[in-house]
Amino acid sequence: MANTNLEIATVGGGCFWCTEAVFQEVRGVHKVVSGYTGGKAPGRPTYREICSGLTGHAEVVQVSFDPSIISYEDILIIFMTTHDPTSLNRQGADAGTQYRSVIYHHNEAQQKKATVVLEEMQAVYEKPIVTELSALGIFYDAEADHQDYYKNNSEQGYCQVVINPKLAKLRQFHADKLLN
Template sequence: MKTKDLHLATVGGGCFWCTEAVFQEVKGIENVVSGYSGGNAPGHPTYREICSGLTGHAEVVQITFDANAISYEDILVIFMTTHDPTTLNRQGADRGTQYRSVIFYHNDSQKEISEIVLKELQAYYEDPIVTEISALDIFYEATKEHQDYYKNNPSQGYCSFVIKPKLAKLRQLHSDKLKP
């Protein structure tokens, strides 16, 4: 058996519950943690502070992946095709900088791959891609009630009306990348 080659990817595509649910179904993903990054407020921000839009943080997920099972490029393609990367600071009804489309790269290689993927995918979108590409500074883990949200609340209204369609899109576009 091959040794795992574990790496981190950090992305935000609106509400972290959606992005978390998507990547929990993808082969090669070892762990997905909901949290915040990209802000300027001192200390560990709270969910309430993030929702105010005043801290500058985005809701993100930090993904631990096995590079022997899935590439960083594949993660970005899945990410970019399961949310709308053409709406500035908005995903559906969620509005504000905390819901921006963003890739936080961990190294120069991830930065370069991110730039290439966005450039290649632009051809598939009528409107310009507005996804931010920024260096990861600090990742703050969200509290326990925000982890595994869809798994723990599948019949909750937001899950039914917002997350389920994203999962359907994932299954349609990337069925070859899903866990059995």
């Protein structure tokens, strides 16, 4: 029987492979889908088009979660502590507007909660947080080879060098929120 009480959070913190891998380890998360949103180019964008930086889309994930197990606020705190929200249009070597730090809210309640979390998280960082807060537009699922990327490619160099440190942060700061 499907859980009809699921909520969705949409966030972008650089490469969606990283953000997807983080949330796939969180208790209460039912599904994570990598995709694109926030652009203005017509039609369904492709990964290649997104990587050009010309479409205006961000690489994001949609996290379907059970709010009786994990709150939207906790989802955002995990997000804010497993990427660099003070780096404008860049996460490590990945640079461009497609890698921006962004929270896309689905409704006014999410917008209010995200505003509070962003304000509270500023105390954790010396530099100003540049995470964008925007209303969700059209979300496009990324191509199949971008879904479950870390699970299917964990031995690749990018996964070892870029994703594993983010997973280490997750385990260090949020061990109480992880799957058993």
